[in-house]
Amino acid sequence: MKAGIVVFPGINRERDMAIALELATGRKPRMIWHKESDLTGLDLVVVPGGFSYGDYLRCGAMAAQSPVMAAIRAHAERGGHVLGVCNGFQILAEAGLLPGALLRNASLRFLSMDCHLRVERSDTAYTRHYQKGQVFRSPMAHGDGNYFADDDTLDRLEGEGRVIFRYATPEGEITAAANRNGSARNIAGIASENLRVLGLMPHPEDLVDPLMGGTDGKPLFDGLAAALAA
Amino acid sequence: MARDVNQALAREFGLSADEYQRVLEIMGRTPTLTELGVFSVMWSEHCSYKSSRVWLKQLPTKAPWVIHGPGENAGVVDIGEGLAAIFKMESHNHPSFIEPYQGAATGVGGILRDVFTMGARPIANLNALRFGDPALARTKRTVDGVVRGIGGYGNCVGVPTVGGEIDFHPAYNGNPLVNAMTVGIADQGKIFLSAAAGIGNPVIYVGSKTGRDGIHGATMASAEFGADSEEKRPTVQVGDPFTEKLLIEACLELMGTDAIVAIQDMGAAGLTSSAVEMAGKGGVGIVLDLDAVPQREEGMTAYEMMLSESQERMLMVLRPDRQEMARAIIEKWDLDFAVIGRLTDTGRIVVTHRGVVEADIPLDPLAEQAPLYHRPIEETPKPAKLGPVAAPVSLAAALETLISCPDLCSRAWVWDQYDSTIGGQTVKRPGAADAAIVRLEGRRRALALTTDCTPRYVQADPEAGGAQAVAEAWRNITATGATPLAITDNMNFANPEKPRIMGQFAGAIRGMAAACTALDFPVVSGNVSLYNETEGRPILPTPAIGGLGVLEDAAQAVGYALAPRLELVLIGTTEGWLGQSLWLREVAGREEGAPPPVDLAAERRNGDFVRAEILAGRVRACHDVSDGGLLVAVAEMALAGDTGVVLRGGETGHAFWFGEDQARYVLAVERAAPLLAAAAAAGVPAQSLGRAGGGELTLPDGGTMSLASLRAMHEHFFPAWMDVESA
Amino acid sequence: MKAVVTVMPKQGVLDPQGKAIGHALQGLDFAGVGEVRMGKRIELELAETDPAKARAQAEEMARKLLANLVIESFKVELA
Amino acid sequence: MKAVVTVMPKQGVLDPQGKAIGHALQGLDFAGVGEVRMGKRIELELAETDPAKARAQAEEMARKLLANLVIESFKVELA
Numbered sequence A: 001m002k003a004g005i006v007v008f009p010g011i012n013r014e015r016d017m018a019i020a021l022e023l024a025t026g027r028k029p030r031m032i033w034h035k036e037s038d039l040t041g042l043d044l045v046v047v048p049g050g051f052s053y054g055d056y057l058r059c060g061a062m063a064a065q066s067p068v069m070a071a072i073r074a075h076a077e078r079g080g081h082v083l084g085v086c087n088g089f090q091i092l093a094e095a096g097l098l099p100g101a102l103l104r105n106a107s108l109r110f111l112s113m114d115c116h117l118r119v120e121r122s123d124t125a126y127t128r129h130y131q132k133g134q135v136f137r138s139p140m141a142h143g144d145g146n147y148f149a150d151d152d153t154l155d156r157l158e159g160e161g162r163v164i165f166r167y168a169t170p171e172g173e174i175t176a177a178a179n180r181n182g183s184a185r186n187i188a189g190i191a192s193e194n195l196r197v198l199g200l201m202p203h204p205e206d207l208v209d210p211l212m213g214g215t216d217g218k219p220l221f222d223g224l225a226a227a228l229a230a
Numbered sequence B: 001m002a003r004d005v006n007q008a009l010a011r012e013f014g015l016s017a018d019e020y021q022r023v024l025e026i027m028g029r030t031p032t033l034t035e036l037g038v039f040s041v042m043w044s045e046h047c048s049y050k051s052s053r054v055w056l057k058q059l060p061t062k063a064p065w066v067i068h069g070p071g072e073n074a075g076v077v078d079i080g081e082g083l084a085a086i087f088k089m090e091s092h093n094h095p096s097f098i099e100p101y102q103g104a105a106t107g108v109g110g111i112l113r114d115v116f117t118m119g120a121r122p123i124a125n126l127n128a129l130r131f132g133d134p135a136l137a138r139t140k141r142t143v144d145g146v147v148r149g150i151g152g153y154g155n156c157v158g159v160p161t162v163g164g165e166i167d168f169h170p171a172y173n174g175n176p177l178v179n180a181m182t183v184g185i186a187d188q189g190k191i192f193l194s195a196a197a198g199i200g201n202p203v204i205y206v207g208s209k210t211g212r213d214g215i216h217g218a219t220m221a222s223a224e225f226g227a228d229s230e231e232k233r234p235t236v237q238v239g240d241p242f243t244e245k246l247l248i249e250a251c252l253e254l255m256g257t258d259a260i261v262a263i264q265d266m267g268a269a270g271l272t273s274s275a276v277e278m279a280g281k282g283g284v285g286i287v288l289d290l291d292a293v294p295q296r297e298e299g300m301t302a303y304e305m306m307l308s309e310s311q312e313r314m315l316m317v318l319r320p321d322r323q324e325m326a327r328a329i330i331e332k333w334d335l336d337f338a339v340i341g342r343l344t345d346t347g348r349i350v351v352t353h354r355g356v357v358e359a360d361i362p363l364d365p366l367a368e369q370a371p372l373y374h375r376p377i378e379e380t381p382k383p384a385k386l387g388p389v390a391a392p393v394s395l396a397a398a399l400e401t402l403i404s405c406p407d408l409c410s411r412a413w414v415w416d417q418y419d420s421t422i423g424g425q426t427v428k429r430p431g432a433a434d435a436a437i438v439r440l441e442g443r444r445r446a447l448a449l450t451t452d453c454t455p456r457y458v459q460a461d462p463e464a465g466g467a468q469a470v471a472e473a474w475r476n477i478t479a480t481g482a483t484p485l486a487i488t489d490n491m492n493f494a495n496p497e498k499p500r501i502m503g504q505f506a507g508a509i510r511g512m513a514a515a516c517t518a519l520d521f522p523v524v525s526g527n528v529s530l531y532n533e534t535e536g537r538p539i540l541p542t543p544a545i546g547g548l549g550v551l552e553d554a555a556q557a558v559g560y561a562l563a564p565r566l567e568l569v570l571i572g573t574t575e576g577w578l579g580q581s582l583w584l585r586e587v588a589g590r591e592e593g594a595p596p597p598v599d600l601a602a603e604r605r606n607g608d609f610v611r612a613e614i615l616a617g618r619v620r621a622c623h624d625v626s627d628g629g630l631l632v633a634v635a636e637m638a639l640a641g642d643t644g645v646v647l648r649g650g651e652t653g654h655a656f657w658f659g660e661d662q663a664r665y666v667l668a669v670e671r672a673a674p675l676l677a678a679a680a681a682a683g684v685p686a687q688s689l690g691r692a693g694g695g696e697l698t699l700p701d702g703g704t705m706s707l708a709s710l711r712a713m714h715e716h717f718f719p720a721w722m723d724v725e726s727a
Numbered sequence C, D: 001m002k003a004v005v006t007v008m009p010k011q012g013v014l015d016p017q018g019k020a021i022g023h024a025l026q027g028l029d030f031a032g033v034g035e036v037r038m039g040k041r042i043e044l045e046l047a048e049t050d051p052a053k054a055r056a057q058a059e060e061m062a063r064k065l066l067a068n069l070v071i072e073s074f075k076v077e078l079a
């Protein structure tokens, strides 16, 4: 799998993502400066976490307007895979590659803690190394992860099976308490119609090493590597 | 436009009559407004350390692993594998009282710059916070703003905040303490210093534009500045963490080339102190053309530009032949790059603006004739040892009171707002171990980091308290298995012109120096913050210590979370010292007595033994015994591991379980017997405490409490206090 | 000339900040506080001197960047 | 009645958001964009029906909670 990581000014989890990807694929991902526009040869484009442009105005708003986004959109239209994590998810939503928006956390506080994610389907390139219904732990760290979309959109997403991850208890129950940021229907991650563009708020890339407390996030990257092996 | 420069104005600027006399002698004429401004900030307590320097000299600052001690922007130590750890702690107390969010945020930004200006990539932030009485609305607002500010800045720049400490005491009501620490990593061969060199070399300004931020209030209140009254008030500095992130990446990229001769952040006193320090340290002169300074506002005067404390700015001396390459790198990151001067052989700083020479000062006298005070000191009388105190309640009731009080309750509400995992190298997060453990990217090696001070001890006995602060930092690092290397310190004290306060400072330094020496734990950087008092009410003397240690293999680190079936062993001697303990304050309602004595030989012996046991892989969990004493330490271990404990053994006295005797650790091991034997052989006091398991804490007097209820009490305070809306 | 773009959360979009402010105001014993909504005000200095053109430009800026029409609506005024 | 409190960064106080927005707008090839400042707009439903009283109440709210007078200034309008 050839992976690239897009770096906008203010992005700060690109190193974490590079480590997780290299662990899974054995090769260093390509770092793509936001002013570049050539993504040819890449199987996977990752928009990592951070505070692009300081998250000023709205999280992801300014990055969504930058030159490289056109190339990412084209890559997605070619059927390429795009993973947006945290700020990356916010950017994909702002750019319209994924529906909905991420509002300020209901608590109005930055939330940095582990959460548990229930895998809603395992037949995607991102989740094939998890079982449907499986719960895994992941760090999260964001101030604006409160997923919002109007009811029609939410119903459509559910109907089309595009809700990929939900905040859950360790036992897999979908409760309000497990939904720390207040997301609609506990949604933590959604996908495009072709299931190749995925956005999620938590950081599986920060839990791929036993020393850091676990490897719950590793199957996501191993699965991708297997799915996109080429 | 400038108003007359005279002794009255000098006083407004904070210069004493003799200090102003000295200025006149050095200048041989009446200084200009800008010159007076330069003298006043360079000779301020903050920049000149005029009250503290004579005492700071007593701190041990050398060890084979110390690469740069005090005197640079931050301290530098050898951590092996050709790498250096670069770290420092700095206060932002007053700004955080005026505007808690921005004060704390810019405090974090400032200390980050002190570290990356030396060539280090920042890998961790910590903080030491002291607030007033939680019952006051003002305290609540301050805590909320400071915590948001630290998170808002640190999270955005992408440096994990991995540790810190918070105390409450009414002595901080009008004067909270916000001390921020940053740790960075650099190659030993690539450390950048601030001494300017190369006559004719260009002086470069990089970063944000200059505005009227944080210019000395007294002068802003004076009449000479045009514009409307709004602009005459000192403008609070607002942090821009996004620009700081760009500045970090741009500087580190530029540092990968050979363009930089010298570099210095623009911190306190901005352009003045960075230009004066760089030229002064390099023994050269410097000319600055202020027309070239990137400006955010119209019509700024030379005085304003020289004293502005606008954030996110750096000053560099570059190789002339690399100037354009450097410009390309800086501008790629959308930052201002301006040539604002050059180095000269005159030994003077000459500042021109709109064709007028606004300042022309000889650098040597500015530094060498800076005031240095041997202020009178009055030692704090040694407190009488506390007599026996009857236990007003049961062990269980006392534990409940302590575990839920503001100074001992869970800080999760705070650290949940700090990104502690970014970087993917945080091995032990807040609440997992006595020191945070951060691995070095791509290596097995890791750093252990902590901040510590027990101000109520320092208040009661400055010397013992100073020693205790250093010893506790050393102990916290040791308790993870790491080897303590060095400290940074932040000396927060009240008015040094009061002999009693200066006596506290002197005593604390004596105690710190003794502990640093006995524990091979030298001071490599630090900061002094004086005049921390409002309406004559002084803060508790607070020498906050930031400690750094190293582990060859992060996998060797232990935390304090218990697991079932482990056996608990107490290392160290327990006399049952209740003087100045939290038990005495929270349970018996008294703040008295002498603080626990610090036996540095015992600290060393016990700590070295514990570390050896951990590194030998024989210890599953370890926690040092500090605030609240033994029972609180055990309860914290139980809560962290969600595992109960059955405590046995004869002792049932409150003094034994809540005394704060020093040099103690609780170890959790598979089998106690071999550990007890090893301790006996090493001449280290040790005793068995009990066994981990179940969901309850069973106390030696037979009382029991469920972990669930203990946890509820432990985690109640902060959310209940702060999150009214969610309650 | 100067343009002011006001961006408010759309009806039906939850507004956690507005809600929190409402709570806090009650906490401060302000009586009779109903719904509270919080949005942004962005003031722009434009070189454009023709009001119609300036307004068109500001609206374009709002659609492209200043507002997210999924959750926000905007208004442009010229000052 | 309805009160609108507008809160803006004070003159001379750095406004990182406004600065970044201005930068982004230039990046989007909007010509002639000068200074950009960003602040908040808070819309309050008040039970109070007397305009003078309502204004006084809103100003009190601004001073107490809505504006941070150290770095922000505010304006109250009744709608």
Ligand SMILES: Nc1ncnc2c1ncn2[C@@H]1O[C@H](COP(=O)(O)OP(=O)(O)O)[C@@H](O)[C@H]1O
Binding pocket: B046, B047, B056, B059, B069, B070, B071, B072, B073, B074, B075, B088, B090, B114, B267, B268, B489, B490, B491, B523, B524, B525, B526, B527, B528
């Ligand atoms: N309490 C202290 N102990 C040891 N060194 C100190 C102390 N206070 C200041 N220093 C050292 O004095 C130098 C100047 O400190 P400071 O003015 O805070 O630097 P900066 O202006 O770069 O923040 C630094 O090298 C700092 O480490």
Ligand SMILES: [Mg+2]
Binding pocket: B073, B113, B114, B264, B265, B267
């Ligand atoms: Mg410095």
